[in-house]
Each structure stands twice: as structure tokens, then as C-alpha cells.
Amino acid sequence: MNKINKTFRFLNGHANRLLTLSVVGFIFPLLLLSGVGLYAIITYGYIHYFVLVLLLSSLLIAIPRWILQKQYKRPATHITEESLVDPSPDWSEEERRIWDKLNASINQKLQQNNDWLALKDHGLALALEVAQAYGKQELDFTVPEGLTMLEEISRRYRKVLNEHLPAIDKISISQAKRLYDFHDKYGAAAKETYKYGMLAWRALRMTNPITGLASEVRGKLLGSMSDQALAAVQNKAKRALLQEVVKVGIDLYSGRFVIEQSQVGNSKVYQHDDTQLAIPPEPVRVCLVGQVSVGKSSLVNALIKSMGAEQDPLPSTHTVGVYPCVIDGEEQLRLIDMAGLDGSQTTLENTLTEITQSDLVLWVFKANQPSRQLDIALQQQLDAFYADKKNISRKKPQIIGVLNQVDKLKPTHQWAPPYNLNDNANAKVKNINDALAFNRSTLGLTNLYPLALPENKPSWGLDSLEAEIQAQYEHAKNVQLNRRRTDSQSTAGFKGQSKRLFKAGKRVAKLSLDKKP
Structure with missing residues (x-):
């Protein structure tokens, strides 16, 4: 570090002389060496081989680069796989849509002005767009939240730079400042000297037109590549900074920064299920x-039996039942058997509450019962709940449809599983596929599975x-984390305000006592 500082002090003190010394010490020997080499090539008759090697070396780099550009070309408004910043896994679907929309806005802003100095205005504009997406006004957050936002952007952006930009941790601010000062002071003169030197070198090189032309082509190709590579690195760094602004803004306006990690507790519904089980992480809550x-x-009985869970078969229930599913000594699932939809508003509201407090939903339909009015009513209530702006940060649990009792479809006397659903020549299979298609179109379900659990017959x-439940397990864990954060926000906010009020009261009381004679 001392050597570097001495070097910068020397550059600042002797800059004018260094320009002359640079010409004499570097450019002239380079020209001399090039002239000697060119003379040797011409003298010994290697000129054509030399030109051929120059062109081939250029094409070996230019052709693969052109192929890669054609292969990985993407629209300017689309976020590519090379993005340095990824969305959070516990965001809701609506927050993912906000992220995609604002990423398109980032690309548009960088196309209009990609100067580093313009990033400040871009960041403020993006912060406003995030606020509007949440139905809030500009800068609608407290002072501690604003400071947290700046701190979080800096922390995350520092991590991105350390992971993706080489030697970024070796450059100090003082070194960068000296380089900029030196560039501002002598950059124009150095650029002029370099330009005239290159003109002289090109003029000398064109004394042999064949060699000069080949070198010009090679220089254009490689120079263009290096310039584009540098511009690509800078564009990625600029986009990453603006993406961090958007990402932190989403976390801020969703309330994730209101609470600290230590304040995230178990959800209310989990405590209601069993107040004795408070060991995180919680088991995945599956609502039927x-x-x-x-x-x-x-279906609850069949799942518990099939997974080898430590539970006895369960009787049929007409009320909400909570059944822990313990596998290998650990409760991994918690099955919530809801009361059936019967057309009453109370049952509908209770079912909606349980779904929004679950991590995964098994929506069961009877295959030979075409009426879906009650299911449609529940789906409409569910869509309205997640469309409400106050629930914009809630992550919706994945819904798995179960078309149960397919053995009762016509022909009812036929039941010889397993069935190949691609064999529509079979009358049973055709009716199963028709029932699946009807329920998919009626309720818009993408994941719908046929099921039969008849007594005294094969299932x-x-x-x-x-x-499918196993495939959705990780997504359900992210839904759970989102749910726990949301449940903890109101409690954490009340506790935080109470602590501040208590501390303020202590200070006031202490000052009052100190002023007494």
C-alpha cells in the first residue's frame, strides 16, 4: 500500500514530464521493435503468412462471439438469466409481478440514460413506483425504516459486487479518487498524445498495405469486443444497483423491515392448533x-397410512380436525380436515380463513358430482382476498386439486386399476379424462389428480x-415463512412502540427527578 501511495504522489508531482517520458520510453521502442519485425517478415518472405495468421486469430475470436450473440440474444425489456439480483423466494405472486414490471422499467431507464450519475434519479423514480404499487405515497415510511433501506441496499449491493466483479475489494476509495483526479487533470492531454501516436503508428503500418489492412481489421474486431465486454460489465453493475433498490423497496413497503429476525415468532393459527408445539420450523400446514x-x-386416513406416520386411523369428522403427521420421529405435516362446504356463509368464511393460514391446500372434488357452485363461490372469495392491496404481501399457498371417487364414474361395474390416462379407448379412462377436463376448466386448476379409495377394492x-405434495414441499415452506412474518408484524410493531414509550418515560422521569432540589 505504501508503494502505491508513493506512486500516486510521484504521478501527481511529475505528470507533465511523464507524458514526454511515456512517448520516449514506451511508444518509440514499440515502433522500433515493430519496424524491425516488419522488416524481417518482408525480407524473409513471410508477409503472406503473417497476414493470414492475423486474420485467422481475429476470426477465431470473432466467429464464436457472433454465434453466442445470436444464440443468447434477448429483447431489451426482458430480464435475462444473467441478472445478478434474484427475487426473494417468500414474496407473493403479486410481488413477483411488481418485480417483473419494475425490472422492465429499469431497462427502459437505462436505455434512456445509462450514465452512473443518472442512477440516483432512476433509483428515486423506482422507489416511487414501488410505493405506488402498494397504494402508498412517495417516501411513505418512517425515519428508521428509511435508514434501514439505505443500509440494506448498501449491504446487498456490496455482496453483489464482491461476487461478480473481480478485484473490487482491492481498490480503495482514495486510489479511485486519485485516478479520477489524475484523469480530470491530464486526461485530455494524454488522450491527444495517444491519438496522434496511434495515427503515426497506423501511417507507418500502412507502408505495407497488406499488413496494415490486416492489422486494422484485427484491431477493429478485438477493440470492439473489449469495449462491449466492458460496457456489459458496467450495465450489469448498474442494473444490479437499481434492482437492489426495487428489491429493498418491496421488502420495506411490505413491512418486512418493520420487524427484526428475532421478533419472528410462530403464527397465531399454529399456536391455536397446539400451544405446546413451538419448536421452529413449523410443520407444513396442509388444509383439506x-x-x-x-x-x-x-384422504387424511390414507395419507397418514401411506406415509407411515405414527397415527391411528381417524374417524370421519364434521368439525375442523387437526392431525399431526409424524414421520421418523418428526412432525413434518399437519393435516387440517375442514368442515365441508354446505352453502352457509359461516362455513365459507371459516374455510377462507383456514386456507389463507395454510401452506398447502388439497381441494377435494367428488368425481360423479357435477355441481360446483359452492366451490366457485369459495374460489371467488379467495381471489378477492389476495387481490386486496392490504394482502399484497401474502404469498398464496399452492392448490392441488383431488378428483376423488373416480371409481364411481361410468361404467360403475368396471374397476381394474391402474389405468393409463392416455388410453381413451377405455370407457372408464375416457370418463375420468372428461371429468378432469371439466373441473380444470370450471375452476382453473392446473394441478388436478384422479383418486379412488374404495372399501374392499384396490385404491x-x-x-x-x-x-405432488412432496414436489410442493419447498414452496410450502416459503409460504409458511411469509405467513409467519406477516403474523409477527403487528405484534412486533406493538412491542417496539411499547419499548420506545417505556424508555421515553424513564428518561422523562429521570430528568424530572434530577431537576428537583
Whole structure:
């Protein structure tokens, strides 16, 4: 470090002389060496080989680069896979849409002005767009939250730079400042000297037109590549900074910065299920919903048996039942058997509450019951809940549809599983596929699995359903984390304000006592 500081002091003190010394010490020997080499090439008759090597070396780099550009070309408004900043896994679907929309806004702003000095205005504009997406006004946050936002942007952006920009941790602010000062003071003169030197070098090189032309082509190709590579690195760094502004803004306006990690506790519904079980992480909360007599309780029994859980078979229930599913000594799932939809508003509201407090939903339908009015009403209430701006930060649990009792579809006398759903020549399979298509179109479900759990007959479809539950397990964990944060915000905010009020009261009381004679 001392050597570097001495070097900068020497550059500042002798800059005018260094320009002359640079010409004499570097450019002239380079020209001399090039002239000697060119003379040797011409003398020994290697000129054509030399030109061929120059062109081939240029094409070996230019052609793969052109192919890669064609292969990975993307629209300017689309976020590519090379983005340095990724969205948070516990965001809601609406927050992901906000993220995608503002990423397009980032690209548009950088196309209009990608200067480093313009990033401040871009960042403020993006912060306003995030606030508007949440239905809030500009700068609608407290002073501690604003400071937290700046601190978080700096922390995250520092991590991005350390991971993606080489040697960024070796450059100090003082070194960068000296370089900029030196550039501002002598940059124009150095640029002029370099320009005239290159003109002289090109003039000398064109004394042999063949060699000069080949060198010009090679210089243009490689120079263009290096300039584009440098511009790409800078564009990624600029985009990453603005993406961090958007990402932190989403976390801020969603209330995630109101509480600290230590204040994230267990959700209210989890405590209501069993107040004795408070060991995080919580088991995935799987809610089973559907109309009356669709076979939810039978499905709970089948899942517990099939997964080898430490539970006895459960009787049918007409009220909400909570069943821990312990596997290998650990409670991994918590099955919530809801009362069936019966058309009453109370049941509908209770079911909606349980769904929004769950991590995964099994929506069970009876295959030979075409009426879906009660299911449609629940779906409309569910869509309205997550469309409400006050619930914009809630992550919606994944819904897995279960078309139960497919063994009762026509022909009812036929039941010989397993069935190949691609075999529409089979009358049973055709009716199963028709029922699946009807329910998918009616309720807009993408994940819908046929199931049959008849008594004294072989069951079918349970393995596929279990595999889908396992596939959605990680997503359910992210839904749970989102739910726990949301449940903890109000409690944490009250506790924080109470602590501040208590501390303020102590200070006032202490000052009052100190002023007494």
C-alpha cells in the first residue's frame, strides 16, 4: 500500500514530464521493435503468412462471439438469466409481478440514460413506483425504516459486487479518487498524445498495405469486443444497483423491515392448533377443503397410512380436525380436515380463513358430482382476498386439486386399476379424462389428480398425489415463512412502540427527578 501511495504522489508531482517520458520510453521502442519485425517478415518472405495468421486469430475470436450473440440474444425489456439480483423466494405472486414490471422499467431507464450519475434519479423514480404499487405515497415510511433501506441496499449491493466483479475489494476509495483526479487533470492531454501516436503508428503500418489492412481489421474486431465486454460489465453493475433498490423497496413497503429476525415468532393459527408445539420450523400446514361428503377424512386416513406416520386411523369428522403427521420421529405435516362446504356463509368464511393460514391446500372434488357452485363461490372469495392491496404481501399457498371417487364414474361395474390416462379407448379412462377436463376448466386448476379409495377394492392415484405434495414441499415452506412474518408484524410493531414509550418515560422521569432540589 505504501508503494502505491508513493506512486500516486510521484504521478501527481511529475505528470507533465511523464507524458514526454511515456512517448520516449514506451511508444518509440514499440515502433522500433515493430519496424524491425516488419522488416524481417518482408525480407524473409513471410508477409503472406503473417497476414493470414492475423486474420485467422481475429476470426477465431470473432466467429464464436457472433454465434453466442445470436444464440443468447434477448429483447431489451426482458430480464435475462444473467441478472445478478434474484427475487426473494417468500414474496407473493403479486410481488413477483411488481418485480417483473419494475425490472422492465429499469431497462427502459437505462436505455434512456445509462450514465452512473443518472442512477440516483432512476433509483428515486423506482422507489416511487414501488410505493405506488402498494397504494402508498412517495417516501411513505418512517425515519428508521428509511435508514434501514439505505443500509440494506448498501449491504446487498456490496455482496453483489464482491461476487461478480473481480478485484473490487482491492481498490480503495482514495486510489479511485486519485485516478479520477489524475484523469480530470491530464486526461485530455494524454488522450491527444495517444491519438496522434496511434495515427503515426497506423501511417507507418500502412507502408505495407497488406499488413496494415490486416492489422486494422484485427484491431477493429478485438477493440470492439473489449469495449462491449466492458460496457456489459458496467450495465450489469448498474442494473444490479437499481434492482437492489426495487428489491429493498418491496421488502420495506411490505413491512418486512418493520420487524427484526428475532421478533419472528410462530403464527397465531399454529399456536391455536397446539400451544405446546413451538419448536421452529413449523410443520407444513396442509388444509383439506371441499364440499360435504367428498371424502376428505378418508384422504387424511390414507395419507397418514401411506406415509407411515405414527397415527391411528381417524374417524370421519364434521368439525375442523387437526392431525399431526409424524414421520421418523418428526412432525413434518399437519393435516387440517375442514368442515365441508354446505352453502352457509359461516362455513365459507371459516374455510377462507383456514386456507389463507395454510401452506398447502388439497381441494377435494367428488368425481360423479357435477355441481360446483359452492366451490366457485369459495374460489371467488379467495381471489378477492389476495387481490386486496392490504394482502399484497401474502404469498398464496399452492392448490392441488383431488378428483376423488373416480371409481364411481361410468361404467360403475368396471374397476381394474391402474389405468393409463392416455388410453381413451377405455370407457372408464375416457370418463375420468372428461371429468378432469371439466373441473380444470370450471375452476382453473392446473394441478388436478384422479383418486379412488374404495372399501374392499384396490385404491388408485394416491402415489401420484403424494409425489405432488412432496414436489410442493419447498414452496410450502416459503409460504409458511411469509405467513409467519406477516403474523409477527403487528405484534412486533406493538412491542417496539411499547419499548420506545417505556424508555421515553424513564428518561422523562429521570430528568424530572434530577431537576428537583
